Amino acid sequence: IARAIIIGHSFGGAVTTAFARQHPQKTLGLVFLAPVSHPWPGGATAWYYKLTAVPVVGWLFSETIAYAAGMLRIGNATACVFSPNNVPKGYIGKASIPLVLRPPAFRANARDVARLYDYVRAASPGYREIKAPTLVISGDRDKVVYATVHSVGLEHDIPGAELVWVANLGHKPDWIAPDLVVGAIERAAGAPVDLQSMASVVESRIAGDAQGADRYPELKVPDAELAPG
Known part of the structure; x- marks a missing residue:
């Protein structure tokens, strides 16, 4: 494969950015799904x-x-x-x-x-070097990663990146919104795909989802003062 569209979900977001930076000549496009890519306040893990x-x-x-x-x-x-x-x-x-x-x-x-x-803290300043067409799909109800840190960060740092927010979507767009993911891949390949319209279709399909509403609290970004200096 001479040039490929690289797709990364969750932790795979960091791997995807690494590939794009190290092998720009092999990168046709990038698709991020609920990614991890930037340092988050506090830096905590399980x-x-x-x-x-x-x-x-x-x-x-x-x-x-x-x-x-x-x-x-x-x-x-x-x-x-x-x-x-x-x-x-x-x-x-x-x-x-x-x-x-x-x-x-x-x-x-x-x-x-x-x-x-530590890796994303060191790597993220280099995201501005990425030139490949970039799509980011993220849900506003993600309970695993801070979407407002990572997905918004990618949109801000990668020139021309497009962020597609999906209402009431959690951490698994690959399984819950596969049609939208395929559309993003096609868009990264140069096809004229209206991702916002596709996202609206997904939102209508999952609008009533409330699995775990009484068991899993919403993931809120910690206060900025918790972040290491």
């Missing part, structure tokens, strides 16, 4: 990622506790990721989600997440 990244102790945790505890919580955690949208039937099995809990994979993922904040 405690189990930090613990797993600790030498020796993290190995013991991942080998003895993480899989069993993760399997007990996998349904609830998945519902939170999708909230307020409904989890597609059979998603956990179809997407092979339990594979991430295998000890070696869990440790590798934990090391990546533990280092993510």
Whole structure:
């Protein structure tokens, strides 16, 4: 493949920006889905990622506790990721989600997440170098990443980037709005696709979604003073 459209979801947002900066000649376009890309106030990540990244102790945790505890919580955690949208039937099995809990994979993922904040803090000033056509799809009800930090940041920092906000969409546009994602890919390839109209269709389809409304609080950006200097 001489030139490709690179698509990144969540943590994959940071990978996508890295590819675009390191291989501009191979990058035809970029599509970001609920991405992580910028330093966020406080820089916090889940405690189990930090613990797993600790030498020796993290190995013991991942080998003895993480899989069993993760399997007990996998349904609830998945519902939170999708909230307020409904989890597609059979998603956990179809997407092979339990594979991430295998000890070696869990440790590798934990090391990546533990280092993510420092990476995006160093990398994000270079996003202005990116010249590829860029589309960003984000939901205003994302409960996993701060959309107003990352998605808005990409729109601001990458010249010509277009941000498509989708009302009542959570963290999984790849499963909840696949038609919009395909449209963004086509747009990045140069097709005359009206993404705002497509987003309106998605919004109408998911307007009544309220899965987890009483269990998963809205994700609010912490106060700016919590951010490290």
